[in-house]
Amino acid sequence: MxxxxxxxxxxxxVQRVIEFLKSNGFEIRFxxxxxxxxxxALGDKTTVTPGRIAAFDGVKEVKVIREPFRLASRDLxxxxxxxxxxxGVKIGGNNKPVAMVGPCxxxxxxxxxxxxxxxxxEMGCQFLRGGAFKPRTSPYxxxxxxxxxLKYMRNAADETGLLTxxxxxxxxxxxxxxxxxxxxxxxxxxxxxxxxxxxxxxxxKPVILKRGLASTIREFLLAAEHIMYNGNHNVILCERGxxxxxxxxxxxxxxxxxIPVIKKYSHLPIIVDPSHGTGQRYLIEPMAKAGLIVxxxxxxxxxxxxxxxxxxxGKQSLPIPMFKEVMGxxxxxxxRLHYEKECLSAxxxxxx
Ligand code: PEP
Ligand code: MN
Numbered sequence: 379m380x381x382x383x384x385x386x387x388x389x390x391x392v393q394r395v396i397e398f399l400k401s402n403g404f405e406i407r408f409x410x411x412x413x414x415x416x417x418x419a420l421g422d423k424t425t426v427t428p429g430r431i432a433a434f435d436g437v438k439e440v441k442v443i444r445e446p447f448r449l450a451s452r453d454l455x456x457x458x459x460x461x462x463x464x465x466g467v468k469i470g471g472n473n474k475p476v477a478m479v480g481p482c483x484x485x486x487x488x489x490x491x492x493x494x495x496x497x498x499x500e501m502g503c504q505f506l507r508g509g510a511f512k513p514r515t516s517p518y519x520x521x522x523x524x525x526x527x528l529k530y531m532r533n534a535a536d537e538t539g540l541l542t543x544x545x546x547x548x549x550x551x552x553x554x555x556x557x558x559x560x561x562x563x564x565x566x567x568x569x570x571x572x573x574x575x576x577x578x579x580x581x582x583k584p585v586i587l588k589r590g591l592a593s594t595i596r597e598f599l600l601a602a603e604h605i606m607y608n609g610n611h612n613v614i615l616c617e618r619g620x621x622x623x624x625x626x627x628x629x630x631x632x633x634x635x636x637i638p639v640i641k642k643y644s645h646l647p648i649i650v651d652p653s654h655g656t657g658q659r660y661l662i663e664p665m666a667k668a669g670l671i672v673x674x675x676x677x678x679x680x681x682x683x684x685x686x687x688x689x690x691x692g693k694q695s696l697p698i699p700m701f702k703e704v705m706g707x708x709x710x711x712x713x714r715l716h717y718e719k720e721c722l723s724a725x726x727x728x729x730x
Pocket of ligand 1: 482509618654
């Protein structure tokens, strides 16, 4: 790390910083300019964090060269992480993007859920998604059907040959959820619930980690780091839009650029969720495509058999006929992108 001292920092203040770093095993080089003294410290930042140095009197700024996320970083692992399921489905790397679709909440109409699951299977999707424990902004909104929903979801997924994705809100639900669910989801509102991140870090199920409403990309990757640090390296990131100042036409602001940025700095797979990202049915197709074009490893889309009567997020859910049309066009795009990727990796140019 590089420590820039205040112009008026005294010699004693400079020496105190240097002595502290040296006593913690850091190698020091320093440069006394006309105005600033700059200290270049090489060493292990797990015990001496930049925040601790910033607290010393006379320190103006501490700059870190290496990213604070390590296990999630490409510096440590350059090749893409690929997550593989027992049925052969793979997420990440050069694999074809996957699709996770289903209602926001799993509701009591099992036949309706089954219709969605059959449509998902027909359109080549691999995962059925749906909430059993719902993180709702208002306590008066529908909170989810809990275990009953998990059972419905498992049955519908088994009948149609899909994997299941559902959100865990509390570590005490993990044992129950692991009986029914193939991929645990951490929702946007829990991205910095560190105890929950640690708990899923100790599970042997892959985890979808959604970007928080106000997470920077660094904070998002550090949240993934919390899961990985606890042992679970099967983390799938999900860009689902962030809160910004203009909510007139979209529920959130989709940060499409975060996808290639994350691909550059991390080896973890990342999927795109245009349903929560925009909150608008008509924006799902273009934003899913945008995410895939810039490198997303999959899409998450809300689909409901009767959106007008959905218990949550009906406005952003696709009805089944529209889902089939949209998914058909998304599939055409993923086929083309995958073909181009293969051509590129084989270093040959073919006619499309
Ligand atoms: C969801 O996937 O239904 C959900 C609540 O998502 P988010 O956490 O991104 O709001
Ligand atoms: Mn939802």
